[in-house]
Amino acid sequence: MSAFTLPSASLLSQSVLSGIFVGALYGLMGLGLSLSWGLLRLINLAHFAFAFLAAYLCYELASRGLDPLLTLAAIVPLFFAIGAGLQGLVARFAITPFNSLLLTFGLTGLVEALIQSVWTADFRKLESSYAEQKFKVGTLFVPVPELITLVLAVAISVAVWAVLRHTDLGRALRAAAEDAPIAAAFGVNQKANALLLAGTCAALASIAGVCLALSFTLAPSQIYAWIGVVFAAVMLGGLGRALGPLVAGTLIGVSEAVTMAVTAPSWAPMVSFTLLIVVLVLRPGRAA
């Protein structure tokens, strides 16, 4: 066990900042997962595979000279279609929530094999004009790719929250999640809404994937590294809530970063999973 070392104030605040940045990515990654679980009862493990597939596509297009953010124009519609297609399959075969977990795990294996056969199992890192850019605020360094992720995560979460809260579409989606047959009886086109929502969730995964490609090295096996901590953020944040994953993700990111600074990086997984266990045991109703 590593000895406790009290880090300096500047190191600690730099840790908190990097925790916020990585937490924003947890939140962005978790947003689509939370919406599809909470509003569609589809527990989509393949969400992570989608994010990585998008990250690799972004890497591929960027290595041919395209700006990474511009690749979103192609990637987002593509993944919208993939997500809607998956929902079509789930609806056609009336998959239960638990079986959706197994089904999408199978899909994850397929996508992982696809990525591995196209891009090999080696680590890949996106090179772009602003990959290494950073600026200084006071004593803190702010890296540009992480800042882009943070801005995107906050903007998208707030936008999704506003749609769910204040539009007829959002009300219809929430009503259908409560009781689909009743909502349908009141004129909600549940089928079309589910396709739209599932497409949106996959599109959100692809945006998270592009952000992932901006600041992390990619390898097919890394798909599984994100599952635990993002699920923790989703459940802490409450299922189907737009702002939940972002808030919970940031909380986890910061506590992980501080844990790493105070003890050793290898203790970091303790934080998110202990938080998840505590929440599940004390307030299971929150996630159900």
Added chain:
Amino acid sequence: MSGPLRALVKRTPIAIVGAGVLLAGLPLLGLPAFYDSLLYLMLHWIVLATSWNILSGYTGYFSFGHGAFFGAGLYTTSTLLARHDWPFLWTLPVAALVAAVLGVALGAIVFRVKGVRGELFALLTLAVTFVIGTIVGNTPLDGGQGVSLSAVPVPKIGPTASSTFYLLALAAATTTLLIAWGIAASRFGAGLFAIHDDEDAAEVIGVPTYRYKLMALAISCALAGVAGGIHALFLSYVTVGEVFTIAVPLTVVLMSVLGGTRHWAGPAVGAVAITGLLYSFTAADHAIAGKAATGAILIAAILFMPDGILPRLQRMFDRRGASVPAVVGATAPVSAPSAAQALAMAAASAVAAPGSVSAGDRRGATVGTGAVLLQVRGLDKRFKGVHALSAVDVDVRRGEILGLLGPNGSGKSTFINVISGHYAATAGEVRFEGQDLTGTPAHRIAAAGIARTYQIPRPFAHLSVVDNVALAAMFGGVVADPAAARREAMTWLEFTGLAGRADARPDALNLHQRKFLELARALASRPSLVLLDEVLSGLTPSEIDAAVALIRRIRDQGATIVFVEHVMRAVMALTDRIVVFDHGLLLAEGAASEVMKRPDVMTAYLGTAAVAVARQ
């Protein structure tokens, strides 16, 4: 149970042991070592998948934490070998123990929380895997570098080291399959399957759900711990990164779902299929294709065989053998007995059945004595802000039919739910036959002699009609042996007129039959007090007449009945006395014909004239 089936049940353990003994002779053939390793891996996964299934398949609590228990056994053995120089075989019981203790500690916390089921339980157990992995990796147990066991000698059980591992795994797999079969065929297994379908209803008919889940988890963990202990020496170099992963749980889930989780042999079928498949791909150097194929197979299995291979095959087999008489039909009387005969049979068995002396005594002393059977004092139940019951005092006298009336939301169903132990009371006291039942778990209340029905029938969906009733007979303390319980259940199916549907699944019954199934299930435990929650709602007038006659016959046998009902015709015809609830308060009490004339009762039901006008 018919002759051939009973013979099959008796033959199964012999077949398992026989197969084990036969396979133990395999190393004598001197096959190349890689066959030993392939077979070892198959057996290894059979142990892991089957042990997982004992908790998760049988009860439906899908655990993603099997890696943690497997890892606990694995690190127990490697620590004892590498640091304390224990002989290898002695480490295995310790590995089992450590894994089981870990499982019970986790279960003791998690199983107390009502909402943690399904996806939540899966994720919680997955999180536990990572927490334990982090602790092991950061402490001297592993130290972050892994543990090497290359210096530890492999015990000489088989002619070669690889055959030793094969034989060890074979012994473990044989034991595991025997245990899995034994549980599935026993009363314990019946309780676990009931938990799978409806945990609350299982608890209410007398299944000690908490203890059963904990026991299943302990057995499951101990077996995974043994598999881990053997695997530690097989790997000879263990690291946290490869043990505490999502790979172990996902593989066992995949194997079990593919093979069928409701059958003891399902996971083993899945384990052989998947291991063989993966091995054929890796042997031919197509690891990526193997990964893709596993994914594709899982997708296809979920879409086209959501119940698994084995149940699918069984169904095909059943259809082919349709000319063979159905299992229970063979023992059931050919012509349905008249109501009078059935009543006589039921009454006779209720008093004379062996091992039910106390139930018989309870019954013998009943009709007409009028002594207080159930005494409720100051009963309070609050749901956050809502006061569902306030200071309710009710006496139920032996042998009477007490009607429980009141508008919707007045607290009638809450009263039943509190008495049966479904909800804990906020305050107050419940005494039954002089025994204090306040705060007692529902399965003990059931054992004390109180049974209930649900307004919306809650049968165990995956069990046949007769098995639904047999469960209640088994856990109501009347009979312990599954075969006797089925015979007892048939009596009650005849009593309620359901004998012809004994082998049907509950979802094949109509509402009227499902309501009668609820009644049969409540009666099979030979309760002295039956709580009927709106048994008549949704029935047609002629069905109501049949049900009223049936309820009379139940009382004529000596049971006391509390009867929640809106159908006034039935209330007037059946009840000796009624109590009326309004907004959680006891409003009136007395004979039905008098109480219903009281103005305050009429107001509670119909509203005052002024309100009625205002709403027009």
